[in-house]
Amino acid sequence: MRSWSKALVGGFAVALAVAGCAGSGSGNDSAGQTSAPSGPRTLTVWLMNGSAPTTLTDELHKEFQASHKDVTVKYEIQQWNGIQDKLTTALASNDAPDVIEIGNTQAPKFASENVLEDLTASTGDFNGANWLSSLKDSGSWDGKQYAIPFYAANREILYRKDLFEQAGITAPPTSREEWLAAIGKLKAKFGSDPDFQALYLPGQNWYTLLSFIWDEGGDIAKKDGTKFTASLDSAEAKAGLEFYKKLVEESGTKAPKDADEQTPEQAGIYGGGKVAMFVALPWELATAAKSDPTIKDKTGAFPIPSKTAGKTAPVFQGGSNLAVPANSKDKDLAKEYLKLISSDKYQAGFAKAGMIPGTSKDVSLLEADPINAAMAKASANGKAVPATPGWATIEAGQNPIKDLLTAYLTGAKSIDQATKDANDALNKAFSS
Known part of the structure; x- marks a missing residue:
């Protein structure tokens, strides 16, 4: 979370031609419809160090597993240092995680390279009507939504x-x-x-x-x-x-x-x-x-x-988004996970932890703390840098x-x- 003001992005080191099979995970059948495989499954979630509080993610994962029989959440905390290269490699592979946290300046670059799942049709399931506009814009590319708001902060x-x-x-x-x-x-x-x-x-x-x-x-x-x-x-x-x-x-x-x-x-x-x-x-x-x-x-x-x-x-308004890799083998589960984490219950949890939630309706919960209250007051007027893949080279360089x-x-x-x-x-x- 504290790395938002730093360069989170860099050039792609892996030829993304490898990702030509993007979208062919086992969660989709030949007609493009979502199908849920039977038997035990594992949902791999990558969130960044210093983002969601452990107490919140513990409760979230317990609830998710309780409502999804035979599903285990494999939760892996990633470090900001080196994450660009790690994500680049993972997103171009056939062994991608199912849910990832990405900095909001990273999202357009990954979206433009076709390594993220198009979530446009599902935004209503993810509390989309209440998204902060600055975070919504940072997760969109060419008129489509490839990442959803997670949380943010402003000065x-x-x-x-x-x-x-x-x-x-x-x-x-x-x-x-x-x-x-x-x-x-x-x-x-x-x-x-x-x-x-x-x-x-x-x-x-x-x-x-x-x-x-x-x-x-x-x-x-x-x-x-x-x-x-x-x-x-x-x-x-x-x-x-x-x-x-x-x-x-x-x-x-x-x-x-x-x-x-x-x-x-x-x-x-x-x-x-x-x-x-x-x-x-x-x-x-x-x-x-x-x-x-x-x-x-x-x-x-x-x-x-x-x-x-x-x-x-x-x-x-710097922050993080959540996305589903196009090569995820369990897109149906990944979208269910995004639905839960973007719900009022967990968005309110982020606000209580001192973060601006991805949805604007819970920002008022920050007002209990006088230091966070000033941030909350300004959050409605938040903006983002240009949502272009070219921004990757700007903060990564001079x-x-x-x-x-x-x-x-x-x-x-x-x-x-x-x-x-x-x-x-x-x-x-x-x-x-």
């Missing part, structure tokens, strides 16, 4: 309640203007300390940049069918970039302009006690508390504010949006040149 602003109070800030900001005003008050109160930072904001935190671009009405790329064309040179995208630069300059952040939020790990910087705010995922607070356990009680959260007062900015930020923030390039170069790099990746 929010974690802040020091005690420092806000001392600076005379009586409520969390609900607009960009109020956010900048809060930064001004924090600097006025604590600015004499040379180590103080009103906001820690690394130069390459491109997920945060996306919120500003989307809030302005811009986007990374425009879509035409299955084709995407980069649009970071639009007036709206440039306005989002300009606001990012304004935040960097006015906040007094000491974060490097040529590195992201993991270099150094921003939660550790916040835990040092000299930072009033940072844009983060909710669980980064636990990392910060390793440096100072008392910081948990001192920390609050609010959604990234919009330029429109009272609204939240759109947020990048992300052009990171390069854009560094070039513009350091003055190495003008905004026009920086956005043009980023567009060129993105378009090359989209067409690869």
Whole structure:
């Protein structure tokens, strides 16, 4: 789960011509109808390390096996490191697992290579009417649904309640203007300390940049069918970039302009006690508390504010999807498994565990925790990166949006040149 902000994808190392037999598993008869073989069967499920809580999966598998006679769930936890190559090999083989968890930036690549089962006709069985739109889109390709939403998370602003109070800030900001005003008050109160930072904001935190671009009405790329064309040179995208630069300059952040939020790990910087705010995922607070356990009680959260007062900015919604390999030998069982895990009962379980469930109706369960409540409030306005196989090479390599930020923030390039170069790099990746 914590690997969503990292590259989960890479090039395919196995020639997918091997997968020409995709869809020929024993779950289908010659007429294409689902048939359930008799006798003992094993359903192999691959979920990722750090995703579903063990207590939840234990209950899920017990219930599934109780309602499916002679079926055993073979549950295997996979590691994010190296999963791309492992999935590539497994999906092209005749011994594929039956249910897999994949990062939402992986789904279009696998779907376009015809190694995932088309689930379009079954979406109604999987709580499809309640799916979060950002996760639904990430699991679709060429008008068909190849993966269903599992769970997600989005960024929010974690802040020091005690420092806000001392600076005379009586409520969390609900607009960009109020956010900048809060930064001004924090600097006025604590600015004499040379180590103080009103906001820690690394130069390459491109997920945060996306919120500003989307809030302005811009986007990374425009879509035409299955084709995407980069649009970071639009007036709206440039306005989002300009606001990012304004935040960097006015906040007094000491974060490097040529590195992201993991270099150094921003939660550790916040835990040092000299930072009033940072844009983060909710669980980064636990990392910060390793440096100072008392910081948990001192920390609050609010959604990234919009330029429109009272609204939240759109947020990048990273997460995971569930899919059925085309070479699964037990597609009928796999779909029954997806039906159970996407049910209200288990989606509510994910929400109670602090994750945004794949279905929007249970998001309100996150509101019991003040840190998760901010994430829940913004989740309805979640968005995804372009659902194109070409995105695989972007995060796996040198992300052009990171390069854009560094070039513009350091003055190495003008905004026009920086956005043009980023567009060129993105378009090359989209067409690869």
